[in-house]
Amino acid sequence: MNFNNQVAVVTGGAAGIGKSCCLGLAKRGATVIILDKNEDGAKAVAEEIMAAGGVAEGFALDIANVAQIRELVDLIEKKYSKIDILINCAGITQVVKVEDLTEFDWDLMLDIDLKGTFFMSQAVLDVMKKNRFGKIVNIGSVAGEVGGIVVGANYVAAKAGVIGLSKSLAKSAAPYGINVNTVSPGFIDTEMTKTLNQDVNLVPLGRKGTAEEVSDVILFLCSDYARYLTGVNLDVNGGLHMN
Ligand SMILES: NC(=O)c1ccc[n+]([C@@H]2O[C@H](COP(=O)([O-])OP(=O)(O)OC[C@H]3O[C@@H](n4cnc5c(N)ncnc54)[C@H](O)[C@@H]3O)[C@@H](O)[C@H]2O)c1
Known part of the structure; x- marks a missing residue:
């Protein structure tokens, strides 16, 4: 698997699964553009x-800011001429009961985890279409498939939305030679889950996954090995949920 001469954009690339994607892509020859609200983290990677x-x-990019997305994608196109790969990893989560969920919580989650994924994809698709080539991988979650295990309804709704959205994007992008797929992680050991009470006894493989075990699957979807896959949702969850 190599990504020589390819330009890859990774949102949320400063940490966790996104960072692991950046390192894996770079090791295999891609030019990697790291976008993150954490500017120092993006520059450090x-x-x-x-x-x-x-x-x-x-x-620096706040994925909830559509004007910022468009400005930055424009700048990347001017500087690098093309975008071959987009991995939408930027995200937040929240543990909150239905009865305690506020409008603020709802809007913040949906703006970052769902709206951001759509508008980033929309802006990058404009660039990919010119090349008639592209790979987009969005990050769902087991939570979006099973109604959540430890997280709030806002996160569940956003991630279920991402899984559906990816299929819609896959259909509209297919005529341009662009593949759009989703990876849905289960319990993965990153900063995001440090304070979550994720019970590994629920996982048939008996442990949390690593960021690299998720990024390996994401990179597979970005590679030529996955050229006939589009609109799929791959579960990377150690058997926590089996479709
Ligand atoms: N870790 C898990 O168990 C797990 C499970 C299922 C899904 N996911 C999903 O995987 C993706 C990556 O999560 P992770 O575990 O690597 O988390 P992480 O917290 O380690 O990394 C998330 C990154 O997104 C960035 N980010 C947050 N808000 C942003 C914003 N508004 N604009 C731009 N960047 C922003 C953060 O700065 C951080 O660098 C997320 O979408 C998450 O929902 C994670």
């Missing part, structure tokens, strides 16, 4: 890649 001999650049 770019430096790590460059120190290892790769090519990368980090930018």
Whole structure:
């Protein structure tokens, strides 16, 4: 698997699953653009890649800000001429009971986890279509498939939305040679889940997954091995939920 001469954009690339995607793509030859609300984190990942001999650049982006998305995608197109790969990893989660969920909680979650994924994809699809090539991977969650295990209804709704949205994007992008797929992780050991009470006894494989075990599957979907896959949702959850 190699991504030589390809330009990859990763949102939420400063940490966790997104960072692991950035390192994996760079190791396999891609130029990696890291976008994250955490600007220092994005730039630190770019430096790590460059120190290892790769090519990368980090930018600040609040994925909930559509104007910022459009401005940045424009800048990336001007500077790098194309985008081959987009991985939408930026996200937040929340543990909240239905009766305590506020309008603020709802809007914040949906703006970041669902609206951000759509408008980032829309902006990048405009660039990919010109090349008649592209791979987009969105991140769902087991929560979106089973109604949540420890997280709130706002997160469940956003992630169920991402799974449906990816299928809609896959249909509209297919005539342009662009594949759009989803990866839905289960219990993965990252900063996001440090304070979550995830019971590994529920996982048939008996442990949490690592960020790399998710990014390996994401990279597979970005590779030529997955050229005939579009509109699929791949569960990476150690058997926690079987479709
Ligand atoms: N870790 C898990 O168990 C798990 C399970 C299912 C799904 N996921 C999903 O995987 C994705 C990555 O999660 P992770 O576990 O790597 O989490 P993480 O917290 O380690 O990384 C998330 C990254 O997104 C960035 N981010 C947050 N809000 C942002 C915003 N408004 N704009 C731009 N960037 C923003 C953060 O700064 C961070 O770098 C998320 O969509 C998450 O919902 C994670």
